[in-house]
Amino acid sequence: MQNKSLNDTYTPSEDTFFFADCMANESGDSALEIGTGSGYLAKILQEKFSVVIGTDINYSALISQDYKIQNSVCCKGADAIKKEFDLVICNLPYLPSNEIQDITTDGGPEGLVIPLEIINSAAPCVKQGGKLLFLTSSLARYETLIEKTRSMGFSVTILAKKSLFFEKLIVVQATKLFL
Ligand SMILES: C[S@@+](CC[C@H](N)C(=O)[O-])C[C@H]1O[C@@H](n2cnc3c(N)ncnc32)[C@H](O)[C@@H]1O
Numbered sequence: 131m132q133n134k135s136l137n138d139t140y141t142p143s144e145d146t147f148f149f150a151d152c153m154a155n156e157s158g159d160s161a162l163e164i165g166t167g168s169g170y171l172a173k174i175l176q177e178k179f180s181v182v183i184g185t186d187i188n189y190s191a192l193i194s195q196d197y198k199i200q201n202s203v204c205c206k207g208a209d210a211i212k213k214e215f216d217l218v219i220c221n222l223p224y225l226p227s228n229e230i231q232d233i234t235t236d237g238g239p240e241g242l243v244i245p246l247e248i249i250n251s252a253a254p255c256v257k258q259g260g261k262l263l264f265l266t267s268s269l270a271r272y273e274t275l276i277e278k279t280r281s282m283g284f285s286v287t288i289l290a291k292k293s294l295f296f297e298k299l300i301v302v303q304a305t306k307l308f309l
Contacts, residue, residue, distance in 0.1 A: 149221050152265075160179055160213070164185050164208055166184030166186050170196070181201075183211065183215075185210070187206050214254075214257040219262075222237065226238075245270070246275065266300050283309055
């Protein structure tokens with residue numbers, strides 16, 4: 131995970147491209163990307179889904195997207211979205227940090243605080259039988275993230291891992307149970 135400067139738009143990077151590979155087979159009616167940034171991943175989703183919405187907490191990222199998407203909403207997580215989707219994705223800001231200095235990468239203590247806020251807000255937006263895919267890393271307490279997601283009514287597996295020089299990228303797939 132890298133970035134060009136503090137609070138700037140996240141430049142599509144190794145994690146973005148790995149995530150794109152992991153969601154290559156996904157298709158359906160509706161998809162939501164939380165933390166869409168440049169729009170790179172949401173733009174790919176637009177080819178496979180009829181309705182795609184991207185959210186980001188960073189308004190300036192949304193208005194200056196290199197990969198302009200049709201529907202974008204500036205909000206925390208999915209807080210402003212009152213709809214259920216077939217697929218929800220998020221390339222999380224997962225780096226462990228004492229405070230949030232760079233919103234594109236910093237996840238707070240243990241790389242858990244912001245990811246948990248995002249997953250909590252994403253959970254009601256996933257249809258029963260629908261999927262939540264998120265990217266985290268071996269640098270974060272990803273096992274805790276998986277357990278918490280399970281407790282929200284999802285069946286959770288690790289979809290893919292990729293070793294980089296200093297960390298492993300981890301894409302988690304959570305399927306919402308019919309309860
Ligand atoms: C790692 S970047 C991913 C950007 C892009 N999706 C990609 O894969 O290249 C994380 C993105 O999440 C956004 N973000 C951070 N905290 C957020 C929050 N609480 N709610 C919504 N978006 C958030 C950041 O502004 C940033 O665009």
